[in-house]
Amino acid sequence: MTFSAFRILKEGLTGNTGWKPHWRDPAPKQDYDAIIIGGGGHGLSTAYYLAKNHGLTNIAVLEKGYIGSGNIGRNTTIVRANYFLPGNSEFYSHSLKLWEGLESELNYNVMHSQRGLINLFHSDGQRDAFVRRGNSMINQGDDAILLDRDGVRQHLPYLDFDNTRFPIFGGLLHPRGGTARHDAVAWGYARGADQRGVDLIQNCEVTGIDIVDGKVTGVQTTRGAIKAKKVAIIVAGRSGQVAAMAGMRLPIESHVLQAFVTEGLKPIINHVVSFGMGHFYMSQSDKGGLVFGGDIDFYASYASRGNLPMVEHVMEAGMTLMPMIGKARVLRSWGGIMDMTPDGSPIIDKTGIDGLFIDCGWNYGGFKAVPASGWCMAHLMATGQSHDVAKGFRLDRFLTGRGLMDEEGTGSQHNLH
C-alpha cells in the first residue's frame, strides 16, 4: 500500500474504507539468512537497506514489544549534521543527505522540517570554538552560519539576551538542521522493509544467542528457536543484556535521558534552539507542544523514568534562557534508556563471534543517525566490510586507544558523557 494524492482523494470519497495495515504480522519461520534483534529505528532501517541495497530479503526483525515502542517513538526528533571530529562528521553528513530524500524514498510523510538549528554561545572563547566547529561542518560539505548577537535576535527575539550568568554573544546556525516525525520514520522503514519481503515479528523477545565453535547459528526466542548465519544486535539501551547472551561485555553503561512536552501552543519557536551551557534544547512540534530536554540523569538506570533533580534542572535552564515559557504547562515527560559509550560515539562493527554484528552506543543522539546507521550496518552485514563513512565506529577503539571520538573533549571514560 502506498500513498498518493489520487489515493487520498479516492479514500476520502469512499469513506476511508480501503486503507490496509502497513505491514504483515507473520509468524517466525524456522530459519532466515539474517536476523536483526530489535525493531527500533536502527533495526528497521538496517532491514530496509539490506533488502533495498543488497537484495537480501530472507530476513527477520525480532521486536520484543511492538514496532515503534522504544526510543524511536519517544525522542526529541532532532535531525542535524553539526559534528566536529572526523569519523562522526562524514557519517552524520551522509545521514542528513539520506534524510533529505527520505520521504520520496519511503513514500511516507516523515514531516522532515529543516527549520534550522541554532547553538548559542556566551563568551569569546565559546565563539572561537563554534567558529572552528562551523568551519569543520563547511569542510565536510554541510552548512553553518555564524550569527552575532543581533543575528540571533532576529531569529529568536524572545531569549533573555542580558542574562547575568550567560549573556548571549551569538549562535551557530545550521540551516539544514531541523526535526522529523519520529513514529513516521519507524513506520515508513517498517512498511518499506515489509514490502520487500522482510518479516517483522513483534512480541518476540530474544532469550538466547546460539553459538557453535565461535560461529553464530541462530537465536532462542519467546516464539521458539530461529536459525540464521548472520545475527545483528541493534537494541540501544538493552545492548548490554543482549550482548551478555553471547558472552560479551560492552563498553556501554545504560542511563536514563528525560524529555518533556507542554500543552499545544500557537507557533512561537520556529527553530531548534540549543543552550549548551544549561544542557537545554527546545523545539516546537507541528501540533504546538514545546518539546525540550536536557542531559542524562547521570547514573546507570533502566527505570524508564527520570529523577526529579534533572526535571528541576531542565526547567531552570529553560526559564533562564526564555523566561516566557514559564507560563506553559508541562503535559508529560518520559525517560528513555540510552546506551552510553565512554567517548560518546557509536559502534557499528563485527564482534569476536563469526556472523554476529553489533550496532549500538548511540548515546542520546540516535534519532538523526537512523538512516545512515541502517545504511552502514546493512553494508557491513552484506559485504563484511565497514562502510566508508562508518569506518571510525570500531568496537576495539577503546582497547587500542586509536580512533576515539570524544566530541565533548571530556575524556574517554564512563560518566563523563
Place this chain on the structure above:
Amino acid sequence: MRITCPICGTRDRREFYYQGAALALERPAPDASPETWNDYIHLRENPAGLTRDLWQHEGGCGAWVVVTRNTVSHEILATALASEVKKGAAK
C-alpha cells in the same frame, strides 16, 4: 532518590556525585595487560537489576560510598563506606 551515607544518614541524591561501577575498587596492577585495563576502564556488566556502584557524598562529608541498588526500581538496598569495603576485600 535518597541515598544513605554511612556517616551522615539518608540524604538527597543531589548531594552525591556518581562515579560508576564499584569495579573502581579493583584497580589492576600498573603492568597488567591492555585487555585487563580495557576491562577495568571501559567494559561493563551494565546489569538491569542489582548493581554496585560508587558515589561520593560531595555535598556532605566527602566520603566515597559503595551503593547496592536496583537499576530498574531505583531501590537502594545497602550502602557502605568504600574504604571499609576495600579493607574487607584485602583481608
